[in-house]
Amino acid sequence: MKLLAKVSFLGFITLLSVIYTVPTFFPNCAKHPIFKYFNAQPTPLGLDLKGGASVLLEVDLESANKSYLQRLAQSTRQFLRAEKVSAKFIQIQGNSLLIGSEKSFADSVQKALGRGIHITYDEQQSCFVATPSGAIFEEQQSMLVEQSIGIVGRRIDESGTKEANILRQGFNRFLVQVPGLADTTHLLSLIGRTAQLNFHLFASKSSAFGSLKIPDANQKNTMYSLQPLPDVAGDMLVDAQPSFDDNGQPAVSFRLNAIGARKFGEVTKKNIGKPFAIVLDKKVISAPVIQSAITGGSGIISGHFTTAEARQLAILLRSGALPADLKILEESTVGPDLGSDSITLGKNATLVSIAILFIFVWVVYGALFGTVANASLALNLSLLISVMSILEATLTLPGIAGIALTLGMAVDANVLIYERIKEELALGNTLQKSLKAGFKRAIATIVDSNVTTLLGAFFLYQFGSGPVRGFAISLSLGIILSMFTAITLTRIMLQIALRNKSC
């Protein structure tokens, strides 16, 4: 009865592990009802095996504080004007705002700035010094990062790429992972471009604000002198689609929201016959002459695009401009053919290593003990793949190396047990007694020696990124499972194999 229970336990574990292992090697099997019932899925593959791109991006925070202060200056100016408080100047100095006004207006200035901003009065310059708290800057920066992540996500969605994964890392970094993509260059240019669209009138000579010098997008030597503030900004855009202009050239048509449409109408009405520059990321892509007032809020941008460029620009404009610059800190791109090559090589290496290990173990331990050791080894491999599949642990190329290495080390548990049994036998004990004592003494050693190796694997995981982590995961799981196999399954197998034997 006791034996029956042990055999059933062993059989149960073996069956389960086989069910969860098969789909990894034969992905088509996962559709079969048996595997569906157990929800047995293939072990997910890392980007280095199935091909894809992984990009670590950093949001440039230096510009965040400045753009926040600029917006604060603008809102303060508007508020004070509405309150009829005179302010001679409002300017940015470091992380503070200087507001040139009389001391008696302190209440209004504080109101204009809102809460959380400390103001003092500088008698010498006769102005208020408003300093937002560190918490405000931090909140602004955090918002900027979230906005950037949102926009990058929208751009990837809009481009029709599925299964993209975006993870925020640390304060101002995020990782974009896109599996199975052949053309990463395209994806990266989609992610990294600011795509700030603005419409500027040309600067007139009498302009009070000076002018903005901006180069042509196609001819580097051509410079335009534009009004410094955009007359219509790209954030009023609600839709953009690739289309063709009157000459049949690829172009992008756009639609503005109600406010944008009204403003666009006003500007075009007042400036008929004058050129209107379309500026994308600080470059003039075209400067058509306004023929008539455009009041419908929609228009077309043309400027020597290819069809692909027009399509990309439409996606970028639709998803919105990035609020800050993005830097590529780290990139790892693997083509799908390299990935499948790696899988084949990894599989081969693992199979060769198993085959030689089997022969080695048989040579060393003979038919009976060798078979038990090899059965535990096979079961160990199967369990490792099952657990990785159940936990959805990603299998990477170094992970395959980890599995093969684990197999070599898994033999160790059997070796330790057998050596101890041998010693017990050599002391003149009976086989059954040696078996029991050998196991008891070996287990302490197995646990001690493996815990130290696990520590190494743990710090490998902590240190590593992506592929290295895959190595650490398969190694740790392999070590834990080899302990489990040795302590329970190998023991049961030996008890069954040796139940009627004596020394």
Add this chain to the structure above:
Amino acid sequence: MLGLSRLFPKFTINFISLRKTSYAISLVMITCSLTFALFTNFNYGIDFKGGTLVELRFSEPVDIATVRAKVGQLSKGASLQNFGQHNDILAKLSDVFENSSERQIFMDKIIQDLPGNPSIRRVESIGPKVSAEAVLNAGFATLMALLFMLLYVWVRFEWHYGLCAIIALVHDSVCVFGLYSIFGMELNFTSIVAILITIGYSINDTVVIYDRLRDHAHLDIPLKKMINTAINDSLSRTLLTSLSTMISLFALFFFGGPIISTYSLPILVGVVVGTYSSIFIAAPLLFSFNAQIYRPIKPDVTNLPKELEV
């Protein structure tokens, strides 16, 4: 005995009397490693100094010198090598493209300017900021792993066991590290993986020997004999395990393709060094240590139980 015969004879090697020789060998290895590390430059991979790696596959055989010249025009200080198959080339650039449009321009040029219709199989790029962090993280991870192993061995055994084990591990790390400087092998994330695996493996062997020692610790026998017995008794296990691990690593090295090969070679060396240090350093060191600190271990041969024979 049911096939549980010995592959190896019963070992009776006196490791403790060999200790001066083994210390000398290790000292030479460590001195070599450190000298090379100090006086030659490490061949840092892009993981540690930043840069871009581009693996190209050409649809027809191309002259690597031509490709080298063309890539050199696009990016100064690029180094190229054949990788795996003869029409695969791995280009290492010191440039990092932080800006996506610069990157696009460069990759487009690579495809257009090079002969033999290349396709980009793989791009790995690491900016200077991330690589600087990686160096710190790598050092930190190795130190933490060593520290926690020291603590574990200390808790499970005694503090001087921990100390000897750690000395052996530092020895292993320095030797594997030395391998990189002596042979000019590229130092990258893989190297750190190799070093961490080596110390993980080495401590495993060491703990197995120490475990034996603990088993006999209550017996009143001379330390020298006790340590020798512990090493000899576990020697066939140590050798079998090293062999089986090396079998796996050899399979990876020969059949795993160029990327996996770069992982397995330093680990292979690490396994050899780790096995050596467990037998010849970690255990004998315990003797040297105890002989100094706990000098009064009296050899009382008359009352010895007869089961321990060296």
